[in-house]
Amino acid sequence: MFEAAELGHKISKAEYKTRAPLLREALLEAQYELKEQARFPVVILINxxxxxxxxxxxxxxxxxxxxRLIDTHAFAEAGAEEALHPPMWRYWRALPAKGxxxxLFGSWYTDPIHRQVAGKGDAARLNSQLDALVRFETxxxxxxxxLLKCWFHLSKQAQKQRLSELEQDPRTRWRVGERDWANLKQYGRxxxxxxxxxxxxxxxxxxxxVVDGEDERYRSLTVGQLLLDALRQRLAQALPSHALCAPLRPPLDGVRVLDRLQLLQPMSKADYGHELETLQGRLNALSRHPKLRERAVxxxxxxxxxxxxxxxxxxxxxxxxxxxxRVHPIAAPSEDELAQPYLWRFWRRLPKRGKFALFDRSWYGRVLVERVEGYxxxxxxxxxxAEINDFEQQLHEAGTLVLKFWLAIDADEQLKRFQAREQTGFKRFKITPDDWRNREKWPQYAEAVHDMVERTSTPHAPWILVxxxxxxxxxxxxxxxxCSAMEAQLG
Structure with missing residues (x-):
């Protein structure tokens, strides 16, 4: 794959002086059109x-x-704050908004490559990571x-010469360190x-x-033209039409997962008070468990x-x-959140190790309210x-305990609670016209919940039906x- 970049591509000074100003002008014009349309963001990986x-x-x-319209991020080894979160956390936070x-100078590919080169990883783990990155980019x-991915390449001889030139120049000597020379020795691997x-x-x-990095002028024009062509092509496209999909089929007998639940379970107020005190004490002790410092919930x-x-x-x-x-009540996305990929706002709310995050509604809104309401x-x-399953898999692999609760009531019980809220002054704020409107779509929501539980209840993040x-x-x-899940995890 790298052979084509070792053909000695070159651009003369005269040609560069002719092409560079025109390219620069066109790039600036396309950038302002990107800002004006604000239909999509551009991410450029530099590796x-x-x-x-x-x-x-x-x-x-x-x-x-x-x-002013470019967000540049240089990624080195994860710092103290970044190490307290799942590996992809810092990259999600760096994604630009639409327009x-x-x-990204260094990217989500840097750590997997360097670990493999250093002999700290195995082929199976690397392939698993790469498959996850392909799904992420998809x-x-x-x-x-x-998404534009640029790999800057040099032959070993060209790299050695380049490092020597940088080291010999007092103005650039600081850019070459022992690690660079050590990496040169590992060039083949x-x-x-x-x-x-x-x-x-x-x-x-x-x-x-793959960009030939030996000739500066060739390199500069190659990347600039790549960006310009990609921008012009995307800006000229109409809004994408969504593909036709094979529909999900309900069970032939009409029985869904929630239909098997006995929604009215006995418990007296006295028993509740006793159990509540015991379990809250148990949870408090677990929240101070030393091993929780290495996990999030x-x-x-x-x-x-x-x-x-x-x-x-x-x-x-x-x-x-x-x-x-932290408790995160999730409502309709804000304007800033709509300018980002769907899961962005949830990645930003993830807890660091040793902390809890409670989501009052969550990323499942896409397969529930957004599905049913046509948003x-x-x-x-x-x-x-699949994207949600990937997200939760990453949390699990980073040591996060993910517990998902679906609280289920029947339509009659919901009606009683709606009416009680309307009649109680300090509860009236809880009932809205949307609640009554959603109630009219009870069958559609029941179907959406069935599909959600069936497709996203996994061994590492199962749904707990309440x-x-x-x-x-x-x-x-x-x-x-x-308490039971934390005890199983913490030992």
Whole structure:
């Protein structure tokens, strides 16, 4: 894959002086059109061998275009704050909004490649990581992101010469260190691993472009023209039409997962009080367990309107130190959130190790309310099942305990609670016209919940179905489930 970049591509000074100003002008014009349309973001990955001109290219793009509309991020080894989160957390936070360009100097490929070169990984783990990255990039493409992946290449001899030139010049000597020379000694292994990575992750949605880094003028025009062509092509396209999808089929006998639940479970107020005190004490002790410093806890609360999510959340937080948890009530996305891929706003709310995050509604809105109300196209909510499973798999692999609760009540119980809220002054704020309107779509929501549970209940993040007609029973089941899961994880 790298042979074509070793053909000695060159651009003369005269040709560069003719082409560069025209390219710069066209890039700036396309950048402003991108800002004006604000239909999609652009992400440019800058990876490759040391000394191949990656830094100079990043600087040049910021010089040729308006840097106020460019978000440039240089990724080194994960810092203390980043190490407390799943590995992809820092990259999600760096994604640009629609209408902007994000340049990622070093990217999600850097760590897998360097670990493999250093002998700290195995082939199976690397392939698993690469498969996950392909799915991630496919998701970005589906979300409308224009992703350009540039790999800057040099032959070993050219890299050695480049490092020597940089080291001999007092103005650039600081850019070459012992690590660069050590990496040169590993050139053969680095090249082999890099070629394997590029071949496996160059896809139709996000192909790699190998850039010959030996000639500065050739390199600069190549990257600039690549960006310009991609921008012009995307800006000229109409809004994408969504593909037709094979419909999900309901069970032939009409029986869904929630139909098997006995929604009214017995529990007296006296028993509830005793159990509540015991379980909250148990949870408080678990929240201070030394091993929790290496883990995070994510609790997801979904359910029918008026099913008691808020009450269950309050009984959980009452057992925790307020410094160690955050409750995230999820409503319709803001304008800033709509300018990003769907899961972006949830990645930003993930807890660090040792902390809890409680989501009052969550990323499942895409396959529930957005599906039923038509806010998401069928193709978008259908692919969301796999994207959510990937998201939760990453949390699990990073040591996060993910517990998902569906609080279920029947239609009669919901009606009673709606009417009680309307008649009680301090509860009236809880009932809205949307609640009554959603109730009219009970069958559609029931079908969506069935598909959600069936397609996203996994061994590492199973759905816990809570029979919630009796609020006392539901709260106790939630607390008991959390305690049992934490004890299993923490030992």
């Amino acid at each position: 490759g061998v040391d000394g191949a001109g990656k830094g100079e290219t990043v600087n040049l793009l910021n010089e040729w275009m308006d840097p 902007r360009i994000g340049i 998701m970005l493409a589906e979300e409308g992101v224009l 680095f090249r082999a691993v890099a070629e394997q990575v590029l071949m496996r992750t160059s896809t139709g949605a996000a192909p790699w472009v 994510v609790l997801v609360f979904e359910g029918n309107d008026a099913a008691g999510k808020g009450g269950a959340i309050r009984r959980v937080t009452a057992a925790l130190d307020a410094r160690h948890y 998401a196209a069928e193709a978008d909510w259908l692919r969301a099942y 029979e919630a007609n009796n609020k006392y029973y539901a709260r106790i089941k939630v607390l008991r489930s959390i």
